[in-house]
Amino acid sequence: MIHEAALRIKVAGRTATRAQLARILEMSEVDHVTVRVVPFALDDFAEAGSALVHLGGPVPRLDTVVRDAPHGTVYLDSAAQLEDFRTLFLGVKEASLPPEQSRDLIHQLAEEL
Numbered sequence: 001m002i003h004e005a006a007l008r009i010k011v012a013g014r015t016a017t018r019a020q021l022a023r024i025l026e027m028s029e030v031d032h033v034t035v036r037v038v039p040f041a042l043d044d045f046a047e048a049g050s051a052l053v054h055l056g057g058p059v060p061r062l063d064t065v066v067r068d069a070p071h072g073t074v075y076l077d078s079a080a081q082l083e084d085f086r087t088l089f090l091g092v093k094e095a096s097l098p099p100e101q102s103r104d105l106i107h108q109l110a111e112e113l
Contacts, residue, residue: 001036001037001038001089001092001093001096002024002035002036002037002038003037003038004037004038004039004040004105004109005040007021007024007037007105007106007109008109010113014113017113018110018113021106021107021109021110021113022110024106025103025106025107025110028099028102028103028106034099035099035102035103035106036093036096036097036098036099036102037096037097037101037102037105037106038092038095038096038097039096039097039105042095051067051068052065052066052067052068052085052088052089053065053066053067054085054086054089060082061079062077063077063082064076064077064082065077065081065082065085
């Protein structure tokens with residue numbers, strides 16, 4: 001899941017941004033990769049205000065959430081914290097565009113550059 005704002009940021013100019021968007025589109029076609037975009041047009045969604053990564057596997061109690069914070073990176077792995085972030089992640093997934101529409105939006109953003 002990636003917010004539209006992150007896709008629109010031009011860190012190194014148009015050429016680099018186009019290349020980054022092309023790479024995301026390329027990776028979205030890989031079998032084990034799903035790219036979903038949370039668009040600006042989505043009303044009433046303010047659930048995820050910072051970057052987070054949920055690292056999970058076959059043993060859920062070993063999962064870890066990595067969250068960027070103003071004071072540095074935070075690693076969360078308590079059962080209560082993981083459950084909160086699983087719920088948050090599910091909300092983001094449900095609010096995001098389906099993969100095909102996400103690819104369409106990324107392609108449109110690349111053409112706008």
